[in-house]
Amino acid sequence: MVQLDGHDIDVLEAGSGPPLLYLHGFADVHGAFAGWQPFHERLQQRFRVIAPAHPGCAGSGGVNDIDTVEDAVFHYIELADGLGLEEVRLAGTCIGGWIAAEMAVRYPERVKSLTLIGATGLHVPGSPIADLFMLSLSRDGGNHEDIRRLLFADPELPLAKQLFPDPRASVEDELLRYKALTFAGRIGWSPPYLYDRKLRGRLRRISCPTAVIWGRDDHLVPLAHGQAYAEGIPGGRLAIIESAGHSPHLEQPEKTAGLVLG
Secondary structure (H helix, E strand, O other): OEEEOOEEEOEEEEOOOOEEEEEOOOOOEOOOEOOOOHHHHHHOOOOEEEEEOOOOOOOOOOHHHOOOHHHHHHHHHHHHHHOOOOOEEEEEEOHHHHHHHHHHHHOHHHEEEEEEEOOOEOOOOOOOOOOHHHHOOOEOOOEOHHHHHHHOOOOOOHHHHHHOOOOOOOHHHHHHHHHHHHHHHHHHOOOOOOEOOOHHHHHHHOOOOEEEEEEOOOOOOOHHHHHHHHHHOOOOEEEEEOOOOOOHHHHOHHHHHHHHHO
16 A cells, blocks of 8 residues: 555565566456466566556545546656656556556646557547446346456456356456446446547657557457547557457457556
């Protein structure tokens, strides 16, 4: 735990090497499970991975201070200041990727590299982001196939069923999911839905090496969003992971980690 503006911030840290600030998504550490997965452990072989829980997620406080994605950006810049990270390597999945992109357009001089994995944040005509909030509700007395289909290419994948089981996960894991959805609602519930109308036009401000990583079968944030990020960021490179959906870091951890490290 670290303290920021009078609130506890739940921070996991492991590995050695240059610091990598990792901002989580839904099917991720702090969002659906408490510890590291093989993807994170692979990154820790080269980086000191610092993974804070978003305000209100896991053991972090301060969610009532967050009303917009802009608030989340300032939260993380101040956290970086508190951790002594004048320059940061940033990686983020899903909503964490959105926040990372917003940080990089506002503070390009402070971001040394950027990795976006299935990031929300953009408006792409004809390819809307799916309604995560509605489909996160169980149906038919506890069937979570809808949310698994959004977050994984194959809703019957054993890991998908382990993290989002029928009829429900443990109380602790259910609470993690509820808190992550609550935070997402603070920054992306009101229209525009999980995106910033101005972000796409600002991507040209990003000046660091940027990898954009997308699952071929992402049913939450369509591949067109990855293409838009890569096209809008100068020098942005898009890598598509086959046999993966919105969670390539879980579905294809070695391939995804290799792209981040590369």
